[in-house]
Amino acid sequence: MDKFFIKNLSIIFFIFVPIFFLWHPNWLGFLDVQPYWPLFWLLPWSMINGSIKGLIFGLFLGLILDSLTMDNNFSQIPGLILCGFLFGRIKLHSDNLVGHFRFGLISSFGSFLCGTIYFLQILFKNFSDSAFLLFIPSLQNILAEVFLTGFFAPLICSHLLRMFKFSRRKFK
Numbered sequence: 001m002d003k004f005f006i007k008n009l010s011i012i013f014f015i016f017v018p019i020f021f022l023w024h025p026n027w028l029g030f031l032d033v034q035p036y037w038p039l040f041w042l043l044p045w046s047m048i049n050g051s052i053k054g055l056i057f058g059l060f061l062g063l064i065l066d067s068l069t070m071d072n073n074f075s076q077i078p079g080l081i082l083c084g085f086l087f088g089r090i091k092l093h094s095d096n097l098v099g100h101f102r103f104g105l106i107s108s109f110g111s112f113l114c115g116t117i118y119f120l121q122i123l124f125k126n127f128s129d130s131a132f133l134l135f136i137p138s139l140q141n142i143l144a145e146v147f148l149t150g151f152f153a154p155l156i157c158s159h160l161l162r163m164f165k166f167s168r169r170k171f172k
Contacts, residue, residue, distance in 0.1 A: 031141070033145050035145065035149040035151075035152050036114060036145055038061050038080060039083060039107050039110045039111055039114070040153060040160065041061075042058060042080065042083060043110065044157050045160075046058075046085075046088040046090075047087060047161065048161070048164050050088045051087075051089050052088070054084035055084045055085040056084070057084055058081040058083060059080070061080050062075065062079075074118060074121045074122055075121065076118060079113055079116075080114060082113060082117070087106065087110065100158050103158055104154045105150065107150055107153030107157065110149075111150070115142035115145055115146065116142065119142060122135070122138070
């Protein structure tokens with residue numbers, strides 16, 4: 001039984017992503033905004049498994065998260081596909097201190113990319129010259145999400161990367 005859990009550790013944590021996405025623990029928020037939870041799993045998994053698998057699991061993760069949200073007009077799929085592909089192109093290094101800070105910067109960039117793509121979908125669908133100023137608070141939400149994702153990423157991503165590498169090495 002332990003071998004099953006260790007071998008499928010990344011898939012087990014994949015199941016927890018939608019749970020955190022829907023749960024939104026308030027004590028981790030800032031300005032009523034949460035970190036972008038899917039990137040915490042997608043970054044270390046894509047770094048280990050490569051860009052093609054990162055693209056595919058970005059698609060799966062986007063499909064799952066889009067099916068859980070009530071709003072069917074906008075999709076998280078394009079941002080997660082792009083992030084999965086880009087994260088898979090990043091190589092692992094042995095310097096742990098730089099790696100921790102790098103997780104924060106890369107996750108911040110991915111959160112900004114996903115938030116901007118989602119914002120542009122909303123902007124193009126609801127664009128009119130008279131209502132343009134109504135979308136300004138969305139930029140504040142994107143920046144708060146970028147900050148929180150970059151703040152928590154070194155802690156979460158480094159532990160997930162260590163666990164994913166351990167489970168992959170254990171059963172190779």
